Amino acid sequence: MPYEINKGADRPPQVRGVVGMDYLILLVKWIISIVVMGGLSAVFVPLPGWMIFVACAVGIYIVYMGLVKRSVNQGAGGYERAQARKKLPGILTVRQDSVYRNLRKR
Template sequence: MFRVNKGVDRPPQVLGIRGMNFLMVLGGAAVGLLAVSTFIMIVTGWSGMICYGTYLVGLIVLYGQLVRISRVHGERGMARTQGRGRQPKLIMVRSSGVYKQLRHEPKK
């Protein structure tokens, strides 16, 4: 399913979302979904079979989404997407000195 690349003196690396990131995201989501399904089971009084069935379906859907993201965005796509979210949307400059420097031609 995944291509595995092993360079010289390097551990095996899963191409796509890297192995540890993939496991951390999937594991964190599994724990989160389990907590949510348990909470719903306690609050609503539904049977465990219904709640844990929806838990398994949610986990399978999440796994499919991770595989799709890995295939679409490539090896470092998740890090790139997270990095884009950390970039400022707007940079405010209140000083005109910055614009004066842009027009200034460097001396030769």
């Protein structure tokens, strides 16, 4: 069953409710990391295989639903905006009074 990925040239890619390329890349990264961690835990933790499989499936479902909710709330460019917001300083420190003097002149 083929999935329709793009609905138009001016719209962002949308796959199963996840809108935007940033969210799709993030989803793939999370799925790969969950599968790798499941494989490592299968080797090092003495649990039955079905338990590890169920844990991986639940983890992937939680990540998927979280990204769908986030992409619906924030939109296609919301991830980029959130990353840019993290880079902004919380407090601006002005060490020169010339900034204030220039404000008075205007």
